[in-house]
Amino acid sequence: MNNTDITDPLFLQAVEAIDSGDIVLLEELLTHNKRLVRERLDYPEPGYFQNPYLIWFVADNPIRVEKLAANIIDITQLLILFVKNEAADTAQYQIDYALGLVATGRIPKECGVQIAMMDALIGAGATPAGGLGALAHGNVEAAAHLIKRGGKLTLAAAVGLDLMEDVKMMTATAGKHELLVALTTAAFYGKPDIIAYLLSIGAPVNGYPENKEGFHSHATPLHQAVSSGSLAAVKLLVEAGARLDVPDKVYGGTPLGWAQYMQNDESPDEETRQGYAVIADYLKDK
Incomplete structure (x- = not known):
């Protein structure tokens, strides 16, 4: 506007x-x-x-x-x-x-x-909301402050804020979709250790994280891992069975398409673009 x-x-x-x-x-x-x-x-x-x-x-x-x-x-x-x-x-x-x-x-x-x-x-x-909307836009400090001021901590927000004790406690009763939102959050921030943990307890690797808390629902965990620039996060999801052919709901791009777009985007620095190129090559091989 x-x-x-x-x-x-x-x-x-x-x-x-x-x-x-x-x-x-x-x-x-x-x-x-x-x-x-x-x-x-x-x-x-x-x-x-x-x-x-x-x-x-x-x-x-x-x-x-x-x-x-x-x-x-x-x-x-x-x-x-x-x-x-x-x-x-x-x-x-x-x-x-x-x-x-x-x-x-x-x-x-x-x-x-x-x-x-x-x-x-x-x-x-x-x-105060639960902070997931702020996390979806990279505003980690704002998310933490919302929780501090009384917002309800969710599993996905705990993932984004690296609150592993809370993550482990909350995953004990989490449903499949809650785990999917949490996995997508971990992928968005490129957190291989948390991704590995969530996969080990049965988080679904495929799907769109439909939710009311404001986190991105248009893309899969693999899309978000690509966006994060973390090759380790991408590999974990692919090896766990993440589909490579699923498009996102806004741009119609596959995870490889996202990597190629970011590889050619002039906004990041050269080192970051090279990182996306490595991810693109990995996805091509798969």
């Missing part, structure tokens, strides 16, 4: 005040236009940011401007105050969802304010 997609002039003015850190203007707009915190923006595009509330824009997730204002904590607290006072019927939903956007976002993390923003929202009553 871009700011140019916002067709409501008043809403656009408020979003731009958030982006620029103009808290004086934002407070004036909110004081004289309560609908800004009561109503959702008319933005029918499908996806996780469909018809957003104003407070959701504090996270820059989806990315619009690639930075947050220096006073984004004050901005967030101001919006929380108006939401709770003027939109009591939707306030819990608004701040809960805002917390999820902050915890899974890249920009709050890069700006060094992710934890502080999370604390502002949790302090206002937002409910």
Whole structure:
């Protein structure tokens, strides 16, 4: 989403005040236009940011401007105050969802304010989730903080956070699908030791980890192991029977296709691209 997609002039003015850190203007707009915190923006595009509330824009997730204002904590607290006072019927939903956007976002993390923003929202009553959504976006510190602030620890989150004592305790009663989500998480982070352990206790090596916690459900553990760049993780899964011909649900790529794409992607450094080339060669041989 871009700011140019916002067709409501008043809403656009408020979003731009958030982006620029103009808290004086934002407070004036909110004081004289309560609908800004009561109503959702008319933005029918499908996806996780469909018809957003104003407070959701504090996270820059989806990315619009690639930075947050220096006073984004004050901005967030101001919006929380108006939401709770003027939109009591939707306030819990608004701040809960805002917390999820902050915890899974890249920009709050890069700006060094992710934890502080999370604390502002949790302090206002937002409910901490179990951290798996944050882990799905590489935000390990945010995931750990959600658990610290009261989020429920799941098996997959314990895997992502390297909490092996919890992993071993929770696998004793875990079902097959819970084990699949955990295995996919271990593959996503390229954790051969945990992958080996999960395989040894019967985690299914094939399948898509459908789940409600926000972890990637479009790809198999092998796809995610390829993405991690860990040849050891890839080998463990292939030797355990991971299928090489299964496409992911978004791009239609096989694990080999993922490796070849990443091998040719100019974003990583040369050493990383060479690592993907080795994985691609291994998968070709298989």
